[in-house]
Each structure stands twice: as structure tokens, then as C-alpha cells.
Amino acid sequence: MALSPQWLDELKSRITLSTLIQRDVKLQRAGREWKACCPFHNEATPSFYVNDQKGFYHCFGCQAHGSAIDWMIEQRGLQFMDAVKELAAEAGMDVPAPDPRAAERAEKRASLHDVMEAAQNWFVARLQSDEGVGARRYLERRGMSQRMIEHFGFGYAPDDKQGIKKALSQFDEKMLVEAGLLIEVEDKIPYARFRGRLMLPIQDARGRVIAFGGRILESRDGVAKYLNSPDTPLFDKGRNLYNLHRAGPASRKTDRVIAVEGYMDVIALAQAGFEDAVAPMGTALTEHQVELLWRMADKPVLCFDGDAAGKRAAMRAAERTLPLLRPGHSLQIVQLPAGLDPDDLIKESGPKAMEKLLAEPKSLLDLVWEHEQAAQPLNSPEDKAGLKARLMDHVDTIEHPDIKSLYRRELLDRYGNFAFPKRDFQKGGFQRGAPFGKPQIQRAPPEVASRLRRAAGGAFRDMLTQAVLNGLLRHPSEIHRHADALLSLTKSDAQIAPAVDFLLDNANTLEAGGELPISAQDILPPPPDKARFSFLMEGHDPGAAREDLAEAVSLLVERPALDAAIAAATQRFDTDPEGAFAEQQRLRKRKLEIDVRLGQMARKRAAEQAEENYPSDGGEPETGEQETD
Structure with missing residues (x-):
């Protein structure tokens, strides 16, 4: 079979060599290259280097050298045509017919x-x-x-x-x-x-x-x-970038590459001294073009016009890139002032204005958050729930598990701060005179907060925390439902942060039933007396268990907020004794209501257990013992 040099060059250009080699060898960044201990001979210090821009690997120890095809032959043991066919399939190319x-x-x-x-x-x-x-x-x-x-x-x-x-x-x-x-x-x-x-x-x-x-x-x-x-x-317009052959050498000097919307934007930037710019061919940025950008810089800068079309283009690029994300590789986004393209901005304000924008890009995560927050009105609980659903839809497209978990955590944290702003419990929840929707939080002094933490660490508090964490382990499908509450809880009780992180990061892999992986047995606390909580029991109605678990989460989150508010009211006795006392009484009443509700949950479970042990038909108890509260 005759394969022309041009066809082979095209094949090699479509393969990111470091990505190919990392499937077999652990590479580390070394400036614009990658390095590792050579897979072809034994060595203690790395002398094996991979250069994506030039498309070859080289070992300074044993002199091994080659391209993607050579790697498939030498490392995988394939014949030449087998190596070519496998790489062609990955690159989306048809091998010429024999x-x-x-x-x-x-x-x-x-x-x-x-x-x-x-x-x-x-x-x-x-x-x-x-x-x-x-x-x-x-x-x-x-x-x-x-x-x-x-x-x-x-x-x-x-x-x-x-x-x-x-x-x-x-x-x-x-x-x-x-x-x-x-x-x-x-x-x-x-x-x-x-x-x-x-x-x-x-x-x-x-x-x-x-x-x-x-x-x-x-x-x-x-x-x-x-x-x-x-x-x-x-x-192939989806596999090329305009000005790639000029921007490549320039990007190695700047350690940056700028992707703009069109040819004239590239030329305007070059005339102003920005020679590391490229552009797609009139289409949305494709997956292959993202890989081409990553060969030049780990975090390329997308610079789009400030109009609605430019914002849509940036978001389309983000959606194409999210599934491709890998450690150390992402996108940065610069959006120009409304109505301006790079040429307009440079003519209006000079190259320094463009340099300033390029020096302060937003992250890919920032773009996703800001786009979805502005996509639709957020006036009702349903609107806000829709925002969360859209954010999680984006997260679900990310293939790398660690990056997916980190995006989920960060976006849920931002969503929680937006949808559930912190309040203090003075005068119905807000300081008098504070603007609507912007709560003024009064934190307790350090010595009071320390005393509250000690009080919150009592046996009852520990039992409820243990119950909720183990309940979520038993019902992992509920973890994301309560993610916002759990994240807010870690801010008042840092000791449970590792357990919360474990649950959020592993929600998709945990199996119902509460079996804890051996690697996590030191992270989650042991379960309390299971008889007190329906969501910890075997054979209990799943729907009722999930409802009880949701209420327990709510009560658990509310208690530290009440404790902090009571402490703040206590601190005001010297300046406002009557108001502070009334506020303290109101808050303590609510705290008592929480304790009573938890007691009711326990008694309800005890009654259910008694019914199980002493059936109404007069049958013999199953265990011979009646559980008491």
C-alpha cells in the first residue's frame, strides 16, 4: 500500500503525541515539553522528552527517537500498517485503499x-x-x-x-x-x-x-x-486554525496563544504586536482545534467580541471543551467591551488596553457560572432550581473524574451562596435597615464561638451528625439533593468537611446500602444507634426514609446557626438587655422545637419497631424484646 508523505504528515499532525504516550508512560511538564524516565531503558532520572509542537519524542540517554507511528511500533509492538490504521481511526482519517x-x-x-x-x-x-x-x-x-x-x-x-x-x-x-x-x-x-x-x-x-x-x-x-x-x-475547516504556522513559534516565546473570531482580528492583533493569535474558520471551535491550541499553551485565551454573538461563541467553545478537560489544561476567556472587536479596541485605546484584558482573563468555570446565571430570570424557587440543573448538566459532560468533582463542588458552592445567602437571626433574620436580599451577618466573638463549638460537640450533636452522614452513605442518590446544605454545614463545623467532601466526590460511585469503602473508613464516623433513625434501618420504606433524612439534614444545618445567633444575642445584653433577652428566648424556643422534633422522630421509630416486634394480630414478637426510647 502506498502512503504518501503528505498523508502521513497529516496523520501525525492530527495526533497529540503527549496524550498518546501518557497512556503508557507517566509524563511530567518540563516547560514547553514533557519528560519522564525513558521506557526503552532503565534509568533513575528522566532523560526522555516529548515535544508536541515538533511531533517527536527523544531520549538523551539511549537516543530513542521517533513520531507517533514509531511509538506505536516500538512501544506497542505493532507492524507499520497496523500502527497507521490505529492512529488513523483515532484521528478520523481513512487509510488509502490498497x-x-x-x-x-x-x-x-x-x-x-x-x-x-x-x-x-x-x-x-x-x-x-x-x-x-x-x-x-x-x-x-x-x-x-x-x-x-x-x-x-x-x-x-x-x-x-x-x-x-x-x-x-x-x-x-x-x-x-x-x-x-x-x-x-x-x-x-x-x-x-x-x-x-x-x-x-x-x-x-x-x-x-x-x-x-x-x-x-x-x-x-x-x-x-x-x-x-x-x-x-x-x-478540513474543523481541523485547522488560521495563522497556526506563524502563531506556533510566537507562542513558544510568550507561553500563550490567543484564539479570536476571524482573520481580520488575527491580523489586527499582529499589527499591534500580538503575533500569537489564531482563528477558527468561521465555525464554532471544534474538539480538534482545542487540541491544536493545547499543543501551544496549556490554557489558551479565547478572545471574543463583546456582543451577544461573541458571548454565544465563547459558551459554545466551553461546551466543546468541558468533556476534553484534563489536569493542567483548560481555557481562559476574555470578552471585549460591548460593540468592539480587537481592531476597534486597539484603534480606540491602544495595544495596552488589549494587553490589560489579556492579563486578566476569566476561567472556564467563571464563564459557565456567569453565562447560566444570566441565561434566564431567577425570580422564583423554580428559576433557581433550573439554574442548578443547568450547571450540573455542564458538570456531567466532564469526563475526567477529579476535574468533574472539583467543578461540581465549586459550582454548588457558588450556587449555595447565591440561592441561600447567609442570614443572622436578629429582628426576623436581617439587621434593621439592611437592603432587601443582602443579609448583614454578625459573627460571634472568638471566645463565644469557641464555647459554642464545644457545646455543639456534645453527645446529641455528634449523634445527629453521625446519623445524617451515614444516612447519606446508605442513600447515595440523596447526596446531590442535599449538597448545598452539606457545604454550608462545613463552614460551621470544619471537622466534618472531609466526610462531606468524600460523599460529594463519590456520590456517583457509592452503592445504596451503606457499604463503606475500606479507604474511607477513617473519614466517616461510625453510625449511631440505628433504631433511632428510620433512614439507617434495613427494610424501612425508602420514600419515608428519604423524607426523614431530608428533615434530619435540615435540622442539623439549622442548629449551629441558632447557636451562633444565641451567642450574638447574649453579647448584646450590656447595650440592649430587653431586646437581647427577647431575641434569646425566641431563638431558644426554636432550638427546643428542633430537639422535640428529633425526639418525635426517635419515638416514631420506636413505635414502628414495637409494631414489628408485636404484630397487631397477636402473633409472637420476632425478637422477644421491645425496644424502648
């Missing part, structure tokens, strides 16, 4: 590069001719320097349906169609795709022209402002 025509097609693909190079030269010549006067004036109005015009290879496609066909008559008409330069319509003569447009070449990582983008000089109804080449044997 027939005599394969070599012919490979040769044709190579000759398409000649077609594109000839077309580029013709477009550049047209720009400098009398036909290109309007295009040159447009570039002048945009403030484009001659150096930038030449650097990015601007050209012009005349408004002539047969112009390029005549100019490239040395090539077969079918090749011009295959290259995307001519449009072929049944029963009509093929005609030029690009007419009356300012032209920009799109190049691959090696700097070869593989496609074109064309912009109209004046807006016209029904005519697209930008027009790109279609997908061809050379060009």
Missing part, C-alpha cells in the same frame, strides 16, 4: 498544493494591478500597513467568473474544482468561487496554502461578508 489508484490520488493531492500556490500568486498579482484599486483602498481604510499586507499574503479575486480558470489554464479543470477554486454545477460551465473579494491564503502547519478566505469590499444584500474554501483533500 489499489494502484492510491498512488495516483496521492500524486494528485501533492499537485493540488501546486494549484493553490499558483492561485495565491495570481491573487497577489491582481491586488497590485489596476483591478485591485478598490481592494487596496479598503486595506488603506482599515489601517493595514504594507508590511502586514505582504506578511499575510493579501490578494484580490476579480469579479470575473472565468478569470481564474483562464489564469491557471496549465492545470486540469477538474483539479481547480477539487481544490475548491471553481464551482461545478450540472449542465453549466464551472465558474470561479471567489469573485470581487479581498483574498487571504489559509496555510497548514508547514506554511503551505491549503485554502482561501475571501471578504467582500462593500456590504451587499444576500451576499455573505466572508466566504471560505469548502472542505477539500487539502483542507
Whole structure:
């Protein structure tokens, strides 16, 4: 089977070498590369390096060196074609069929590069001719320097349906169609795709022209402002980035790469000194393009316009990236002021304004939170519950388990602070005169808080905490339902934070029934007397158990808040004895109600146990003993 060098280069460019090698070898970051102890010989210190930008690995000890294909052969023991087929399947490429025509097609693909190079030269010549006067004036109005015009290879496609066909008559008409330069319509003569447009070449990582983008000089109804080449044997718009071959070397100096919305944004940034910018090809950022960005920087910066379309584009990129997240790799987002693109901002405020924005990007998590919080009104409990559901939908798309757990924890924490703002218990919950919806929290002095913590650590408090934590272990499907309450509880009782973290992080893997993994037996406390709580008992009605568990969680969370409020009221006796006493009595009454309710839960369970032991039909008790409260 004949595989052309061009096809093999394309295959290697679609594979992230460090990702491939990390499946077998634990790599560590080393600047712009990765390092590890060499898998090909025994060594104590790392001398094996992987370079994604250059697409090879190298060991300075044993001199092992190669590409992704070499790795599959040397490390996996595959034959050459087997290695190629496995990598091609991963890259979404079809291996050329084993027939005599394969070599012919490979040769044709190579000759398409000649077609594109000839077309580029013709477009550049047209720009400098009398036909290109309007295009040159447009570039002048945009403030484009001659150096930038030449650097990015601007050209012009005349408004002539047969112009390029005549100019490239040395090539077969079918090749011009295959290259995307001519449009072929049944029963009509093929005609030029690009007419009356300012032209920009799109190049691959090696700097070869593989496609074109064309912009109209004046807006016209029904005519697209930008027009790109279609997908061809050379060009796949979802697997390439505009300006990649220039931005790659620049990003190695800045340790940054900026992804903007369009070609002209890239060029405006380059003219202002930001040479590490790329752009997708008029589509939402794809998974493969994210991988290309990660080859240049661990946290690429997405810089989108400040209008609604720019915000939607940023969120689409986030949704594509969340499933791909891995340790150390994410996205950063910069959103420009409303109504401005990079060119506008730089002309209005100068390069320093852009540099300032790039220095203060928001995280991917910030983007998800802010987008969903602003997506719909949040005026009712149902609206707020919808916000939580949307946030968790995003979290569920993340494949890496540790990152998924951390995103869930952080977003639930933000949601809890938003949906359940802290209140103090003065005068009905808010300080007099405080703005509605913004509670003023009064914290107890340190010595009072210490006394309260000691009181809260009594036997009854410990028993309820143990019961709730073990109840959630027995009913893991309820953990996320009570995540907000649990997170707020850790703020008043730091000792249970490890147990809460364990439950939240493992909610999806725990099995109903309360079996605790051996690795976590020192994290959760032992269960209290199971007879006092229905949600700890075997064979109890699941629905009733979940209701009792929900009430127990609520009571558990409310108790420390009441204790803190009572302490705060006590501190006010010197300045407001009557008001402090009345507040203290009200809070103690509520605390007593909680204790009574817990007692009722225990008596209810005792009565159920008695009914089980002494059935109403007069039968013999099952155990011979009656449980008492």
C-alpha cells in the first residue's frame, strides 16, 4: 500500500503525541515539553522528552527517537500498517485503499498544493494591478500597513467568473474544482468561487496554502461578508486554525496563544504586536482545534467580541471543551467591551488596553457560572432550581473524574451562596435597615464561638451528625439533593468537611446500602444507634426514609446557626438587655422545637419497631424484646 508523505504528515499532525504516550508512560511538564524516565531503558532520572509542537519524542540517554507511528511500533509492538490504521481511526482519517489508484490520488493531492500556490500568486498579482484599486483602498481604510499586507499574503479575486480558470489554464479543470477554486454545477460551465473579494491564503502547519478566505469590499444584500474554501483533500475547516504556522513559534516565546473570531482580528492583533493569535474558520471551535491550541499553551485565551454573538461563541467553545478537560489544561476567556472587536479596541485605546484584558482573563468555570446565571430570570424557587440543573448538566459532560468533582463542588458552592445567602437571626433574620436580599451577618466573638463549638460537640450533636452522614452513605442518590446544605454545614463545623467532601466526590460511585469503602473508613464516623433513625434501618420504606433524612439534614444545618445567633444575642445584653433577652428566648424556643422534633422522630421509630416486634394480630414478637426510647 502506498502512503504518501503528505498523508502521513497529516496523520501525525492530527495526533497529540503527549496524550498518546501518557497512556503508557507517566509524563511530567518540563516547560514547553514533557519528560519522564525513558521506557526503552532503565534509568533513575528522566532523560526522555516529548515535544508536541515538533511531533517527536527523544531520549538523551539511549537516543530513542521517533513520531507517533514509531511509538506505536516500538512501544506497542505493532507492524507499520497496523500502527497507521490505529492512529488513523483515532484521528478520523481513512487509510488509502490498497489499489494502484492510491498512488495516483496521492500524486494528485501533492499537485493540488501546486494549484493553490499558483492561485495565491495570481491573487497577489491582481491586488497590485489596476483591478485591485478598490481592494487596496479598503486595506488603506482599515489601517493595514504594507508590511502586514505582504506578511499575510493579501490578494484580490476579480469579479470575473472565468478569470481564474483562464489564469491557471496549465492545470486540469477538474483539479481547480477539487481544490475548491471553481464551482461545478450540472449542465453549466464551472465558474470561479471567489469573485470581487479581498483574498487571504489559509496555510497548514508547514506554511503551505491549503485554502482561501475571501471578504467582500462593500456590504451587499444576500451576499455573505466572508466566504471560505469548502472542505477539500487539502483542507478540513474543523481541523485547522488560521495563522497556526506563524502563531506556533510566537507562542513558544510568550507561553500563550490567543484564539479570536476571524482573520481580520488575527491580523489586527499582529499589527499591534500580538503575533500569537489564531482563528477558527468561521465555525464554532471544534474538539480538534482545542487540541491544536493545547499543543501551544496549556490554557489558551479565547478572545471574543463583546456582543451577544461573541458571548454565544465563547459558551459554545466551553461546551466543546468541558468533556476534553484534563489536569493542567483548560481555557481562559476574555470578552471585549460591548460593540468592539480587537481592531476597534486597539484603534480606540491602544495595544495596552488589549494587553490589560489579556492579563486578566476569566476561567472556564467563571464563564459557565456567569453565562447560566444570566441565561434566564431567577425570580422564583423554580428559576433557581433550573439554574442548578443547568450547571450540573455542564458538570456531567466532564469526563475526567477529579476535574468533574472539583467543578461540581465549586459550582454548588457558588450556587449555595447565591440561592441561600447567609442570614443572622436578629429582628426576623436581617439587621434593621439592611437592603432587601443582602443579609448583614454578625459573627460571634472568638471566645463565644469557641464555647459554642464545644457545646455543639456534645453527645446529641455528634449523634445527629453521625446519623445524617451515614444516612447519606446508605442513600447515595440523596447526596446531590442535599449538597448545598452539606457545604454550608462545613463552614460551621470544619471537622466534618472531609466526610462531606468524600460523599460529594463519590456520590456517583457509592452503592445504596451503606457499604463503606475500606479507604474511607477513617473519614466517616461510625453510625449511631440505628433504631433511632428510620433512614439507617434495613427494610424501612425508602420514600419515608428519604423524607426523614431530608428533615434530619435540615435540622442539623439549622442548629449551629441558632447557636451562633444565641451567642450574638447574649453579647448584646450590656447595650440592649430587653431586646437581647427577647431575641434569646425566641431563638431558644426554636432550638427546643428542633430537639422535640428529633425526639418525635426517635419515638416514631420506636413505635414502628414495637409494631414489628408485636404484630397487631397477636402473633409472637420476632425478637422477644421491645425496644424502648
